[in-house]
Amino acid sequence: MRGPSAMAAAAPEDEDAALLACFAAGDQSAARALSERLLPGALRQAWRMLGDETEAEDVAQEAMLRLWRQAPKWRSGEAKVSTWLYRVTHNLCIDRIRRRRPGASIDDVAEPADPAPSVLARLAEGERYKALAKEISNLPERQRQALVMRHFDELGNPEIGERLGCSVEAVESLLARARRQLAKRLGEAEKETEDD
């Protein structure tokens, strides 16, 4: 059996899959190594979506629990472990947001938009940054997703493409259009302020 230390030479994504296989074979040290690699990202993503640290911790723990349960059934090469975990974390956050709406059944509430911009707005200092956070929330969905993944989840373009199901070139195009759109709207907002 390959231990976690033997994974050092593997590509990062292969390394995740190899560690998961080690865990499925009964190697508990692989669980620690995998947690150190994936838990920070899951926690950051959940916090960005939920804006609450305690809730984010619960979601990150639940997402990791699902990963442990998935380990024996994991088929290498079909999906990246980090992509799978990102999707599970996203869905768990969406479920939490739905539950926050009083008196509504979870099934009756449509999937809410990624709430990241509202969390970002709280972090923004100064009018210009608050306006930026607001304009991010007004972007078309895929542009907003690509932008949030790039600048706030710190993902590279290939990883964004994997999550959005498109090519790297398409991701670059989405990001360029998003930036152009933001620049245009911020410029218009400033002009309106000057005119007032």
Add this chain to the structure above:
Amino acid sequence: MTDPMTDRERSEDAAVERMLARLGASASAAAPQPSEALMARVLGDAAMVAAERPAARPALVEAAPSPGRWASVMLWFAGPRLAALALLLSLLGGLGAGYAGAPTGGFELALLGGGGPFEEDIADAALF
């Protein structure tokens, strides 16, 4: 093909890029890091899942068949071969019996060169 960007557009995009980078840095700085307590909870879950899972036991112990299973496997594997061997042996045995019977009835007596009519009668009878 998209229109080439003007210098002004390029400058505006660069400004937005800087703002996004700064906002992203603020978000990263404010984002929580996994605490020791969270890590312990996650690893506790991993241990629980591993304990629940039969596959987590050493695979060789699970795979090793019991003596009864060994016997059935051996029988399955060797059965047709044993049957073929028995058939071959019986064929050889039959041939051997035929070969052994012939000299006793005829050739042997002929070789012995029996002298009297009685022996010749026996030899003739044995040949048929």
